[in-house]
Amino acid sequence: MNKAELxxxxxxxxxxxxxxxxxxxxxxxxxxxxxxxxxxxGQPVDQKAVAQDWTPLIMLMAFIAGSCHFFHAGVKEKIRKLDR
Structure with missing residues (x-):
């Protein structure tokens, strides 16, 4: 990959x-x-059930954000190497 694509x-x-x-x-x-x-x-709510239901979606968003951040750092490092 060339620098413009990176x-x-x-x-x-x-x-x-x-x-x-x-x-x-x-x-x-x-x-x-x-x-x-x-x-x-004033409605009763099962907070544990709400937390258990929403946790997979929260973890998915955290995984996507983490992997994008990881690959962004790798691409940024490749760009720095090309600049040298």
Whole structure:
């Protein structure tokens, strides 16, 4: 791969990382909001069940964000080597 292709790949990976990170944050906020709204409304809510149901999605977003960040660092290092 030449330098231009690596720079395009770096930009795409950076955008994917940011998207996955903020999507994960939104998923966590949604889970908290569901519990808070239920408590405000006076409805009983099983917080353990909510946490167990939302955990796989949170872990998926964390994995996607982590792998994008990892590959972004690798591509960035290749670009630095090409600059030398």
């Amino acid at each position: 720079i395009k790949l770096e930009i795409k990976l950076r955008k994917a990382y940011r998207s996955a990170f903020f999507c994960g944050v939104l998923v966590v906020m949604a889970a908290v909001a569901i519990v808070m709204v239920s408590l405000i409304a």
